[in-house]
Amino acid sequence: MGGTLLVQVALAAAGCGEHHRADELTDRAAGIAAGLRGYDDTYRTSCGPIAVELARVVVAAASVAPAEVRCRPLARTLIAEVARGHAAPAGVARLATLVGLTR
Template identity: 50%
Template sequence: MSSFCLSKLDHPDLAWLAADRAVAADDDPTRTAAATIAVAQALRALGHHHLALTAALAAADPADDDTVRGTLHLQAGLAAAEHGDRRNAHDLLDHAAALADRHTGDTDPHHTGFGAAAVQTARSLAAHRLGDTAEAILRHEHVIRSDGWRRLPPEHRAAHLVDATRAYLDTGRPSRAGRALLDADRTAPAEVRSRPVGRTLLTEIIRGGPAAADVARLATVVGLTR
């Protein structure tokens, strides 16, 4: 879990090192695959998209847990999207969706949060990375109304809301961006108050013009304004 925290705090190099050591320390294919999720995430944060895709798919094959395999396919699909590989991104996310459809139980021993809602949040982020921002927002607005949304871990929901904030800003909708960021703060405050990206987005919203009272209050709380 420490590698995930390091990635969120903009230390992907340390995150990669921590995750890589976790992978090396285990000889069980499924546990190794679960640890590789963090490796892929850190490699994506470092901009090594092809390496992230390769590592995720190599670890997914021997894993015998659909939640782990599905999450690795999500990481691979996002890496492809960040590399601009539209076809591969869609294919990998489709494969993850098929695994989510097959996984109907409540078991998630490796705490991946994998399921239909996780696939939809990944599709939204992939669309944004590929330049399809309007599609990203449509997918975001669909997933937050879905039955699976509340079953995602709070940190996952908040991280997705932070991503949606960027999409709203990119389409010139600062008020919607502010609402998304406030929802993220209510869901898991550390995703906004501790992550550099959360503070950056809040700064952009404040500088973009008169902000809603709740947004201005949050900016004061985190020390961006007085």
């Protein structure tokens, strides 16, 4: 399974409350991302260390304080900035939609 898909599945698991499984999946994605070089991303999937770390932050936030992710202005600002970025991970885009930052 590719790193990008692992990140997506991890974010979905976190959204369903499967936080332990989400952690396992992000660890697997991190292993894949660590082995990539800049030119290995032929299909521009953006599965690199930064995407994996962002997924870890979202997974951790969803497991510790899901309401904080939805309600805190700082969290909302961060999610909005990442979601507006070029090629934002689908999980971030989904999270932005869930907290009402996109339509």
